[in-house]
Amino acid sequence: MKYYVLFGPPGAGKGTQAGSMVERYHLCHLSTGELLRSEIAAGTPLGLQARALIEAGNLVPDEVVEGMIAAKFADTKGVEGFLLDGFPRTIAQAEALDRMLQEKGEAVTACVSLMIEDAVISERIAHRARIEGRADDARPEVVQNRINTYHAKTEALITYYRQAGKYQEIDGLGSIEEVRERIFSVMDQL
Ligand code: ADP
16 A cells, blocks of 8 residues: 655645546545544534634644544555545654554655745635635635744654655646646656
């Protein structure tokens, strides 16, 4: 099984590129952001707990997302691997993922990282806010907090995966098709 971590700051294009990646490599797409938004929409206790955190641009607790991922690993069958989108987002989550996979005799295949600058992040999210209407995209101070959270807690994963020899960085600037071709040319070699 392949286990890809799709990495990048908010607005880097992870969700946009994930569809063609899962199709080409027969993967199951697991987006913790999407899973959390469906918990919120369904009004579950987990959704209620996550809602205020997400709308303020903060992370939900590590145990919550780790539990969601473990549950999906347990009940997804018939795929060649997983594309983890938005997970891990902290070193603790990356370590938990490594432990989960180790127990199955598996390991992260690669961290595919879409990189864009902070200025581009804000522009893209402002654009997405007009199209998708996500509550956490609407307020500039919330977007700024997500960018700050990325630098404070998530960016350290670059070193984590680089040290493991698994870090593959891709320039996230350009058209959707251009970025997609860059991703494919890296992943075709893995
Ligand atoms: P984006 O990449 O645009 O920030 P996501 O859809 O990946 O959006 O995530 C939306 C929000 O869901 C995050 O800002 C965070 O509050 C929460 N979230 C998603 N994944 C995680 C995670 N792995 N750990 C903690 N919180 C998460």
